[in-house]
Amino acid sequence: MNQEPETKRSKSKKIELIIQQLNSLPTLPAVAARLLQITVRNDTQAEEVVQLIESDPALASRIITMATRASTGIKRQSASLSKAVVLLGFEAVRNAVLSIKVFEALGGPDEGKGGQFDRAGFWKHSLAVACAAKMLVRHIDRRVDPEEVFVCGLLHDMGKVALDACLPKSFARVVQLTESARGNIAELEQRILGIDHTVVGKRLTEKWNLPESIKETVWLHHHYVQALPEAVKHRSIVQTVHLADILAREQHIGYSGNYYLTNSTQAVAGELGCSAEQVDQVARRLREQISERGVLLGLDEMDPEELYHEALCEANRELGELNLHLQQQNRNLRERSVYFELLSELTGSLTATQSLVDVCRLIADLWQRKMAGGNCAVYSKEADELIIEGAVKLKDEAQATVFLVDRTDDPEAISLETADNEEGAGFRVKPAGESHGWFFEQVSPGFEMASTLMIPLRHGGETVGGVLWEQAEGARKYQGQINYLAAFAAGAALAICQAQKHQELLRLSEQLAQANQLLHEAQRELVRKRSMAAVGEMACGAAHEVNNPLAVVVGRSQLLASSEEDSQRREILETISHCGQEITKIVSELMEFAKPSLPKPDSVRVEELINRAADALRDQAARENVQIEVELPGTLPEIFVDEEQIIMAVRELILNAIESYQGQGGTVRLTGDHSELENEVMLEVIDQGCGMVEETVQKAFDPFFSLRQAGRSRGLGLSRSSRYIGENGGRLSLRSKPGTGTTARLVLPVCQMAEKHPVNLEAGF
């Protein structure tokens, strides 16, 4: 198998293997690490230690067992963990825990029986070293805590157990060779395994985060005491353990697996300042101490099976208690499950878009079938309490019916007392008669008031409705279930609240649709205004581009005309100049049309305005053989407009009316009226001229649309009128039929200060 000497290469491979194996060892449980931390502190409270140990039931059981066995004064049944901790002391508990955990991780004294390595003997040796070290340290270094030295002594050879656990076969060979050769185990470990137990132990202490003192002891306890480097922090511990190890082996207590003694006890003790008497005293008391301590650590002669049995009994008792508790919970759960069934059925049936009454109907139906048996009703009320909607499910009917209590018209007629006055009283089942008189009056006289119970449905601090049901046994039936009832009520309330919100949302969306319609119209108007603005921009740009060349055309033609002798040619040049100026007028008008100057409104007398517009055109009308007749009632209020702009608009309308007679002659009538309701003045320009077809009427306000022959007019007339009227807060409309004439109707806002200029309202209407 193992040929000696082995190559370095295969040795180092083995070391790696061992270290890998170490990694596969279980970690030291967190409870031990944590316990080490807290017991080092001075202010540690017993409860902390107790709590920590309680977290590991097996450990707790072990500690209690130790305490009871260490002290005959404690009866087993009354043993508690806290008593055990007080009795044993923190340090003892810490050491016990540490040892137990290390044993657990590496396998205790009852393991490894099949191998060469005698675990029980080994632990006995360890215990002997621990006890000896604890006693010896007093004589070596008084500053050191004896309990700490005890742990260090106990664990000083943990590397051996680790090797035995990781490499049982190889380690068995080491043990065998050591025994036959009566040699130094560490040397053989080095030879066979490539690593000795001190290094393995050191690695393990690092892996388990054990205290520095343990690590140093495990690693260096073979070192000759005077050879220990200064850097070793816990020199006296390591030295003490070294001395104790020798002492224990000299005393032949336990089995260390080592047969090699470098020095005698006396020699080492002398170097550590320990007298021969002191060492003797320790040696004498060692066996007594071992049995005492052994009991504490469960390393005495007691059969491990018994220990196990005790732990089982303990666990069984705890299980019994747990079972009782669970049975109680199970009973509660069965009761609760009815409510959860209800809730789950409710949530399963709900959809996002259900109407409020449908939700009420659903809840009523569920409640009636599952809980009430008798008649049942569910209602919803909104914050304003004006409308109460709900559903009634009678026990004899298959379908729930819907009801509605409308208090909109007269809230006082139906006095409403719901569960709102319950504020702060908490959730409870109560007789409905107390507060729901309205229900029996308005909704269902069929319910027997005396046996009707109710619960409020509350959500977010608001009562959103309630459930009423007949239950002859009264509210007492639900005692003890009130929490589950409340849970169901909360679910139902949520459903109702959601339906209420959904209903609100529907209403809101309808309002929004309406608002949207208005917005759409406004937008259309805006688009129209924008396109006008765009025309304006364009006209401005055109005007700028056109006016300079025009200025040159006009200027040059004038200059030529002034020096022209030939009258015919001069006339032509003057025509050119005139036409150039015409062009600029068109551009200017287009600009003004697209970007009109802001109206400067003032209170204006309608008669004056109309007469000014008409008078300006009488001559032209007369030429066309047209009469202009103004027929205004003397009662029209003043209007609030820019007079010049409206005159211009009216002139355009009159001009159109005149032209509608196409030179045939006729009458243009101007009439007026006043709408008090709308606070508007209506003016009409009426002709019986040629009229227009529908298509023409529709296009009449478009700029440059004209049925007249090209060149005769610019066609901005009507559109400009419409624009001015619009800018002044008025409206212009046309009614026309071919052959019968046209009526242009313009509506203008009345001056708000009309009261200041009293007009004779009685006379006119």
Next chain:
Amino acid sequence: MGSNTKNRSESESSKRVFSTGEAAAICKISQQTIIRCFDSGRLEGFRVPGSKFRRIPRESMIKFMRENDIPLDLLEEADRRKVLVVDDDPEIVELMVDVFERDGRFEVRTANCGYDAGVLTQEFRPDLMILDYMLPDVNGNVVCKTIRQNSAFAHMKIIIVSGVINQDEIEQLMKVGADAFLKKPFSIDELVDEMVGLLQLN
């Protein structure tokens, strides 16, 4: 139309009385020579009552110039009013220069941007400026405002000419110191009438 061209020359708008300095500038001789001629009686004139300032009436200026073979054109030249035309459109500038040269009462210089207008105002010291509103660098109102800030040009007349402008803007222009506004395209008679009015040439 075109009457201005014909009715020019000895109108009332011409200067009636000259100082010795003005006479020297017109005749292109030194002021000392004029004073010597005045004092020897070769150039007739009078002294301002209560002072020693010499004054030469127009008639004696003409007589003096004829006697000494000094071209009479020089006198006419001195009568001309200085006009600065500012417009970025060369054809407009050309048109105006034509009009003013034909008229004869104006001495014309031109600029095609606000910057040149400023430089020429300092250098040429015009009596009147015809200013296009839309200039490539700055707008007419800025030019107008800048000129008005200098008291040396307080008496300079400014006519703003533009094709695209609304009533409110015209009012603003008047506020920053324009004397008149004309819309493009303008009638040349209208323009000349406005200038004659502003310069009180009639």
